[in-house]
Amino acid sequence: MAQRKTIIKRFRMFARVISFFTSLRLTVACLLMAIVLVFVGTLAQVKLGLYATQTQYFQSLFVYWSPEGKDWKIPVWPGGWLLGGALLVNLIAAHLKRFRFTWKKSGIFLIHFGLIALLLGQFLTEVFQVESFMVIPNGGTKNFSEDGRKHELAIVDITDAQQDKVVAIPEAMVAAKGEIKDPQLPFTIRVKEFFANSTPVVPTTQPEGKRFTASQGFARQMGLEERPTTGKMSDENKPAALVEVAAESGPIGDWGVSSWLTKHGQKDRLLDFQVKRGMPSDSLADYPQKFTHAGRTYVIALRPVRYYKPYSIELLKFTHARYKGTDIPKDFSSHIRLRNAQTGEDRQILIYMNNPLRYGGETYFQGGFLEADAGTILQVVRNPAWLTPYFACIVVGLGLLVQFSMHFFGFLKKSGGRRSAAPAKKSKTAEPELAPMGAAFAAQGVDASLSRKRRNS
């Protein structure tokens, strides 16, 4: 008896869980919370910038709040992944529980199926998408793209003129400071200082002992100072580190390394800074920073993470047209030549706004251009889920169309019949008369029929 009771109890619990996850109230609650999240997440962009907002509000389980200057944080609102996930579970559960296919419901089914695809696709995109940039000066050729945000400490053995040997140390390892050893390197790297973001300063203005200074390379004359990190679209973090290289026999030297020297646009700004402050501008002359050890020559640099391709892209011509007599851009386009030694491909392509190149699982967009139109910046996106929204759009559109036309024509037929039969008086029965477009959606009942059942029970 007692056993039976517990079974019933369990069953009721289970039923309650099921009805929670399949309930329309959950849908509405999630949608309402999503409205608040999206709105607040939009406003937050003004202060935080787009990138930080994305990660904190939309690509997270919770939105956290933490008081100014404190370490702890508390979740205050469900984040995008939690709400999206809840809606997904809700949708799937409701369909599993209630769905019985009839032609009348085919539209509803398609709409919700498309929505599931859309939500899943967006999640996959947010997890797997890799975005990088390929900066090519006019006439130049590149076989790698660079990450927009992530950096690496690269030690490149350039002794062999034919092939470079690269050892890349991720930014996180550099940020942890301390010693870094790699079996491929005959020496140890010691990170003495790391800034996640930095700005140039005149070294003499920095307090003694806190100076960003090195005995070799650019940091002999140029100082850098730590800055809070940024999440703005229009800005980027410029990491910097002081590293010392030492072999077993003794120290080889120390260098200041930074994206200021390696990322496009930043070096020009650094030069600008030096010119404006009347500093000697030859500190960048010995870039890239090199040293030799045991007969081999190495380059040391903190640079954007590189993604190498099995093909190369040459910029034949970048065009930036403006409307006559104005600064309004009329056209940006990059005329490129793509060469793939593996496949023997060698062809010319024009990439322009709204007309990207899709190649090798990646998409190349006209993303920007170098100062004075000296070259192009191609945005490179690798997104295995890029087709899902196209697919979802077609499915949902089809579903809406089916649902819409089925009921719109039904309405026309009905209202036509009623008009001829009883033109003067409107029926006062319970039969609700729907506006034509409403009729299309009146069939939406998968969720609603459940809630009615629940109320009845």
Added chain:
Amino acid sequence: MKKYFSWIVAAVFAAWIVSGIRPPKNPTDFKLDEFGRLPVLANGRIQPLDSFARNTLLSIHGTQTVRPSTNDPAQTRILSAREWLLEVMANPEQADKRRIFRIESLDLRNLLGAREGRLGQLAQNELAPKLDEVIKGAQQLLKMEEDTGREPQLRNGYERDLMHLYQSMIMYKRLKNAIQPEDGRDFKAELKIFREAIPPALAALQQHQAGNFESARTNESIQLLSTFMGRYQDMTRWGHPMLAPPLNPKADRDAWSSIATNLLQAMRSAEFHPAIDYFAAMGSAWRENNPADFNKAVSDYQGWLVQHGLGAEMSKGKTEFFFNHLEPFYKTTLIYVVALLLGCGFWLNFAPWLRKSAYSLVILAFVLHTAGLIFRMWLEGRPPVTNLYSSAVFVGWGAVLLGIILERFYPEGIGVVTASCVGFITLIIAHNLALGGDTMEMMRAVLDTNVWLATHVVIIHIGYAATFLAGFLGLIYIARGFFTRTLSQETAKGLVRMAYGTICFATLFTFVGTVLGGLWADQSWGRFWGWDPKENGALLIVLANATLLHARWGGMIRDRGLMAFTIFGNIITAWSWFGTNMLGVGLHSYGFMDKGFKWLVIFVASQVAFTLIATVPVRYWRSFQDNAGESPRDGGANPSNSAITDATPAAPFR
């Protein structure tokens, strides 16, 4: 008589519209209309001088005409924009006396001594003593913004006005240097001397090159020529707009240039671009008040244009001039107002002729609205929505169309009132957006794709229109139900059904439009969804509409809740449409507008107020007081009856 009233009203307004098709009357013997049709390249596109004049005057002055100023008794007539432009270009001393610079900020008005009137308006000659202060102030502001990286949209009222004045003054100076140096008197005569000075000067220069420096130093013709050179170099610095058409249009149709550049060019080649002479002749004839010469110069120039293969530009000028003169959206606005008044009148006494008249006027206005949109599309060679201005015109159009459909199905005046109300408001918004300048500006590279403009942009704006329409139905429900006794049960239910249907329609369009926007973003920026403010705005509308429908289907809200929720839709749509552009962040901030913020706040506040009213218990609603027991909401205490009294199905799947 009343039977035919609606026809008479419609006929009167139709006649008024048709009267606009006739070419405008010139106030004097000068053929200013022909002058206004002449093509010019400004803002990156070929347009008639009339458009250029209107847009320039609109951005400087805020209106398309200039009223006589009180400071100059000689000014008696209202000037059209084209006449004002001609005066600025040809007779700047006279133009300097016209009060065209608009100053709204009180601080700036006090500083400049423009305290008269509601809006401070000053003439160039009144501003002259303070000129340096304005320039200094504006340049300081620009420098500060550059140094600190402060965004221009953070300017306060004073700074905004200062910058506006500064830019207006620059624009004005450019116009003054468009066809002659601004201090030129009789430019035709000046040109004659200039022309005669060139050959001897060139000869003397050749001698100079041969080594005869003494003659070069003392040669009067070289001295004279260098004076001219100084003058025209000054003029080139301003050089706006590009009045001189390409001499070889077959080679390069875009090779328009300013008169000043051509004057300098003539110095080298001794060959004069014909446009220089034609415009000089027009200018001098205008100064000397000689209509015959002016008209001849204009028609000669037209003849030259056609002869030199610029017929297409000529006809573009003519067509756009016609469009400007027809002013379809201005007339549409007025008709919507009349229709709105008639429609509201109908609710007061329910006289059918009032509703019929309002209905016929809305249809008439809609026809004109449509004609205007199509005309614009044809002029631009673009789908209907290309910028914020045209989006306002189009959203109004869409809402009116839906309103007319509603009125056909439910002839109770509701469709008419909402249609005319939304139509009127959106066109007023459009009018204010047009103050920013040319509304047919060229499309930036990323927007330069008719495929996406025709699909994503059009569909999403129909979605906006439908959401607004539903929101206005909600407003009517609350306004009539709470404040008046005119809302019968029957009408209340009709309203709810209409709102429900419209929301369904809106959901369809906002969803499809938003997803299409994502696909466009995937094509041009490499991601389907980037959480950009404008994208989020569109998503908010979809979410709000979806919430409303699901809450309704789940029985969580009933009629009154549904109507209150549609008003919430108004807020979200206004935010998505304009609010997101005011944030100044994101990829869509090309449609920036700073002055609208105040109005957005007022709108949102009013909508919140209506939503609050909707929460007042039904027994306080004037329309429902008599029969509170069977109010259109939940049928009193027994919720199980609600499905019967609700106008839309709680569980629509039967």
